[in-house]
Amino acid sequence: MTDATQAGSMVPAKSIISVDDRTKKRHAAEKRFQAYGIAAIATGVFFLIFLLGSILFNGVTAFQQTFIQVPIYLNPMTLDPEGNRDPAEMAKVSTFGYAPILENSMASMIEAQGIETDVEPDGLDALFSSSAAAQLRNRVLSNPDLLGQTIDFNILATSRVDGYFKGRVSRESIARDRSIDAEHLDIVDALREEGSVVKRFNLAFITGSDASESRPEQAGMGVAMMGSLYMMLVVLGLSLPIGVFASIYLEEFAPKNRLTDIIEVNISNLAAVPSIVFGILGLAVFIQFMEFPQSAPLVGGLVLTLMTLPTIIIATRAALQSVPPSIRDAALGVGASKMQSVFHHVLPLAMPGILTGTIIGLAQALGETAPLLLIGMVGYVATNYPDGIASGFMDPNSAMPAQIYEWAKRADPAYYERAWGGIIILLVFLFAMNAIAILLRRKFERRW
């Protein structure tokens, strides 16, 4: 119809240069969709940043703790009345014997620095933690040679003094606080100018144990961490083999019939069952029926295993399904048995998916609190590290999220800071586990 010579000057019936109405609409729809997407992502990122920001803002102060540096003369006459430096004998002097030493040492330091105050020496105990005497005693008992010397001891300050330096406690807020007066704050202000009050990295928060309601400055996460560790060992040790073998059987060997269909549907449903249901199941089965000890990480681990299994089974089955069927054919075709084809070929290829699913399941279990409520792992549980593997599994303990919940529940605002700090520790663990999942995925990933 058109000649080559005409082509340059002719106007086509349908120009592709000018945009027609339908195309304009399509472009607009596309732009709108992209805008929704960007808005959704921006909202998500905003909340994430806000969340992380507020966790860091509230929690990071828990990693610092205020100490008062006091030179203390350890008088052998009072601390070792028998004079034989035998720790067993020295232990007869209780913490009540050490408390006056702290008060008097502090009083003489205040005097030596020329700070004027009306506070009597026995009123100075409002400045330091009620656990400080026990800490001094432990130090002396572990090293009796210190007797007769003057040591520089870092006295753990009370949560009020600590809060005063962190900005949580003010002179107005202590007006109705009977545990501390404005005069005490005058003293610590003066001590700070002399350099005797220091803020240090709070290692005890990471390694320590929970403390009573009145000693938030001493509370730490360490023992709860051990509780979580032992629970995770149980979860890993049980849910990985059970979950993987169950999925392999269901996916590769089980006949496809009504029974396996029902099992499949129920596994999917179990993944959505509220975790507190698993808690009450654990209470009924493991504690009331099987009579396992309450509050034990073993029971916690068993309950979390029940909760994690569906996650692991679903992830493992998805990983097995994603292995191309041609690999199974190839293995069967050279005369491998069903089991050989699964264990030699399918499973290695599914490994990255299985490991990722397992670690995600573990991370989920690590952060779970509700089931632990019902088996007695939430509360003021443990004060000591377990002294062996068996005691780690069987002795009453708490877990990291349960500890956070416990702190958040307590009245003293100093525990509020601890709860946020605990969340930071928990998040560090979760990030680490996710990083491991990604690394394993990368390492085992193969292309075909």
Added chain:
Amino acid sequence: MYDTQYSEKAVGSAQDIKIATKDVNVRYGANHAIKDVSVDIQDKTVTAFIGPSGCGKSTFLRCLNRMNDTIDVCRVTGEIRIDGEDIYDKRVDPVQLRAKVGMVFQKPNPFPKSIYDNVAYGPKIHGLSRNKADLDDIVERALRRGAIWDEVKDRLDAPGTGLSGGQQQRLCIARAVATEPEVLLMDEPCSALDPIATGQVEELIDELRREYSVVIVTHSMQQAARVSQKTAFFHLGDMVEFDDTDEIFTNPKDKRTESYITGRIG
């Protein structure tokens, strides 16, 4: 060198029947995929199954080494005998059967392992080698028979999946022959390959005929004509005609066969 190796074994007497099938029916649930098929496959011969898509030729092929067992709804009735033994007998272990009847698939499917491990896997699980040196021999022999030795001998540790499509398929053939099968089933082995790779594989099939009976399913009539001595034509689950390849292509007895090979159906 390996030419002489093969010529030592004379091409078996063409009349030996390796696989005898009688009234084979295959059903996938309600779908009757194969209807009363009886074919005798001779030893040391290439037998081609041709026919339009969905006519059941691949299904029938997969019956011969019981690969259909992996499909739950598949029911096979009738009689398939290899060397006189019924392969659907209850006492038969499909694993032993598949060691005897090797298979090459439509899409090259090497394991995501090294070339060496791909070939060595079969002999390993069947205990064909006593030691490493033995296994090395088996692998080399299989790769030579797969006509791929010269291309890969310097990189046996390279992944089998890194080879080109044609090389992968020849690797799969080498893998299949490494277990010393007696029958080799090939399900459209060249459909994913370019003409040059196809030519190489076809040459290889012709070589393999000296030692194995080969059954090949193909869409390409030219390929059937080039490589096979016997041809069976399948149509809608029926085996319409089975005869010498020359006969089928020059003098088909059935109307449907004639329509298919002349391009009017299919």
